[in-house]
Amino acid sequence: MTAKVLDGKATKDAIYAELKPRVAALAGRGISPGLGTVLVGDDPGSHSYVRMKHADSAKVGVNSIRRDLPGDISQDKLEAVIDELNADPACHGYIVQLPLPKHLDTGRVLERIAPEKDADGLAPVSLGRLVLNQPGPLPCTPYGIIRLLRRYEIPIDGANVTVVGRGITVGRSLGLLLTRRTENATVTLCHTGTRDLAAEVRRADIVVAAAGVPGIITADMVKSGAAVLDVGVSHVEGKLTGDVAPGVDEVAGWLSPNPGGVGPMTRAMLVTNVVEAAERVVASR
Numbered sequence: 001m002t003a004k005v006l007d008g009k010a011t012k013d014a015i016y017a018e019l020k021p022r023v024a025a026l027a028g029r030g031i032s033p034g035l036g037t038v039l040v041g042d043d044p045g046s047h048s049y050v051r052m053k054h055a056d057s058a059k060v061g062v063n064s065i066r067r068d069l070p071g072d073i074s075q076d077k078l079e080a081v082i083d084e085l086n087a088d089p090a091c092h093g094y095i096v097q098l099p100l101p102k103h104l105d106t107g108r109v110l111e112r113i114a115p116e117k118d119a120d121g122l123a124p125v126s127l128g129r130l131v132l133n134q135p136g137p138l139p140c141t142p143y144g145i146i147r148l149l150r151r152y153e154i155p156i157d158g159a160n161v162t163v164v165g166r167g168i169t170v171g172r173s174l175g176l177l178l179t180r181r182t183e184n185a186t187v188t189l190c191h192t193g194t195r196d197l198a199a200e201v202r203r204a205d206i207v208v209a210a211a212g213v214p215g216i217i218t219a220d221m222v223k224s225g226a227a228v229l230d231v232g233v234s235h236v237e238g239k240l241t242g243d244v245a246p247g248v249d250e251v252a253g254w255l256s257p258n259p260g261g262v263g264p265m266t267r268a269m270l271v272t273n274v275v276e277a278a279e280r281v282v283a284s285r
Helices: 008-028 044-059 075-087 106-112 124-131 140-151 168-178 197-202 262-283
Strands: 034-040 063-069 093-096 160-164 186-190 206-209 227-230 234-236 239-241 254-256
Touching: 008 044, 008 140, 008 262, 034 044, 034 075, 034 262, 044 063, 044 262, 063 075, 075 106, 093 262, 124 168, 140 168, 140 227, 140 262, 160 168, 160 197, 168 186, 168 206, 186 197
Parallel strands: 034 063, 034 093, 160 186, 160 206, 206 227, 227 254
Antiparallel strands: 234 239
């Protein structure tokens, strides 16, 4: 068996095709959606991620609002930039690119983001709304994973899903999404305290690898025909490496490439969150 590809790039393009007329409709109401980014420091990886986010937003007509700040910026000055974006009517949603330099309090920064402008869906209020099943922006990577599975008609309702990694960005928030009544999956969340990772993975219909440990998911751990999504990001000898080892594609029924799988979907959901935020502004008038 050779796994079929869960193509995040193609799915992203389809989502953007759906967003373009919505952006045009907003323009007809006098609203031009704006995506803001706050980038602190000169990390090449972070700059690359931000460039891709703005390039993608431009494809559907979403404006870019960039705040590139020095790595030694003070907490007070950074929070002043957050306040500025909160008050800017041209900015409908924005993200703070993480990680921030160690001298900055990330928690304080995220708590300061206006909930209605939380494009990442990871600020405390947004996560609280997700727990309570209330409307709000959804975490981009988990939301993208679900959209990718639905695009390829992979059954989620009743599926056993094993998520490897308990970070807020993917693992924990994905579990919240997958256990909503609209998804109805049974989720096992694995982490460093999991006693038998292979056994937990082997029973899964869907495996989401988000540990950031190169090759942690091997072929002998995967059930024949399972869908495997590789979300891990590591660098080995200067090369981007995921969590899924070579050979898994010979066992799995579906496999997301890395890069080219979940990454494009994360950006697509970011743009989606901004467009939806702009639509809420129009609806509230």
